[in-house]
Amino acid sequence: MPRIVKHSRSVITALALVLVSAGALATMATADQSVEPVRCEIRATPQGGMVSLEALAHADRNVSGTYSFHVESAGRSGGTNIEQGGAFSAAPGKPATLGAVTLDAKGAVFDARLKVTVDGKSIGCAERVGGAT
Structure with a gap:
């Protein structure tokens, strides 16, 4: 036993x-x-005949990561191809501004894409702005 x-x-x-x-x-x-600790946003703000595009990251906790902000446009006066990117840190309660551009809005259409990577995970957002004269 x-x-x-x-x-x-x-x-x-x-x-x-x-x-x-x-x-x-x-x-x-x-x-x-x-749930992902970060959310992305592309904020478009008209300013006279211009438009300001701002890439933002909202965080639920302190985070560090990288981002890529790409803006393309086509209009009467030609096209635009802008790339911004790099490292960032964000904290809860205050959006982190990752990148910003101000462009002539007269008759142009802007396609903006933002990719944010934190802890090896990527999220993205996109915005199409413009088209009016």
Whole structure:
């Protein structure tokens, strides 16, 4: 009988270690599936005959990452192709301005794309502005 109890204890101990490890992995996987800590926004503000495009990151916690802001346009006076990017840090409660451009809005259509990468995960947003004279 003591031999069976000893064997059972070994099996129970091994099983407990497996379950604890599996529980830890499940907890880590759940943490990775949480809502993204960052949201992106492209804010368009008309200013006379111009339009200002501002790339913003909103954070639910302190974060650091990289961004890429791309603006293309076509209008009567030609086209525009602007690339901005780099590193950024953001904190809760105050949007981080990542990049900004001010362009002539007369008859032009602007396609703006923003890509934000934090903790190896990327999110993006896009905005189409303009078309009126």
